[in-house]
Amino acid sequence: MEAFLVSTGIVALGEMGDKTQLLALLLAARFRKPVPIVLGILVATLANHAMAGALGGLLAAWMGPQWLRWVIGISFLAMAVWMLVPDKLDDVETEGGSRRLGVFGTTVVAFFLAEMGDKTQIATVALAARYTDLLAVVTGTTLGMMLANVPAVLLGDQIARRVSMKLVHGIAAAIFAVLGVLTLLNVGQLL
Template sequence: MQSFLVSTSVVGLAEIGDKTQLLSLVLAARYRKPIPIVLGVFVATLINHGFSGALGAWLASIIRPEIMNWAVVASFAVMAVWILIPDKLDDADALPVKDSMGVFGTTAITFFIAEMGDKTQIVTVALAARFHEFFGVVAGTTLGMMLANVPVIYLGHKFADRLPTKAVHILAALIFVVLGGLALRTALYPDAHPMF
């Protein structure tokens, strides 16, 4: 349950102002069909985070725990800095697939491609490696992604313009610093009971 809650909150905050959230806004403005867009985002996220969670769990199983602990510390430190760098959605990233696939297909493929190498994908790998848990992490990161994107899809510019994006990014960065500190404690004192 802890992995689910941490994953949901971290990804939900990390997604605010992210390029995939901006893509959700573009898709909502272009197609004005929220249900297939939400379903496309859900399917793309579940598949992408499923692969990411599997990669993280696999890495945790093959890399010595001492090395994995330090890799998790480093990944949380990198994410704390990376989250403070605002994303921009390039025209080339916005809609790289043709409209002939329908709203759902266009959304699913475009969102899946945009999520490759994105912050939330990297976080999913790190969390799955840290918690040694696939299902709780993938369910949590997927829920966090949906919590951040569904309101944007339904409320569009009205909602997105009112979010204190900088404050949310600072809060997310602080959460990554705390998670990194807890992971550092585990790396320094591997025999102590882990705090998360």
């Protein structure tokens, strides 16, 4: 249960103001069809985070507990610093492919590609390496993505004006820093 809750919380906070959340806003404004956009986000996130989680599990098995503890601890500390860097929407193009793929297909492709190498994907790798329950991590990180992105699709600009992204990123950075320090100090159960 810990793996699920930590994964959900970290990704939900980390996703606030992230480029994929900005992409959700952009897709919602462009297409005005929330159901296929939300379903596209879900499919893309499940595929992306399942791959990232599998990679984290492989790294855990390959490195062994001592090396893994250091890699995960340092990764969490790096994620804490990275959370403090504001995200902007990269050049994710939705114009040309939207006619061929439809709203759902465009969302799946755009989200899958935007999530490659993103903070939440790397967090999923680290969380899957940290916790042995791959299903709980992937389910948690996917739920975290949905918690951050579904309101962006449904409420759009109203959320962006009322929530301080700097505060949200600060909280997420603090959580990553605490997890990193606890992992380096070998506090709690590791593998």
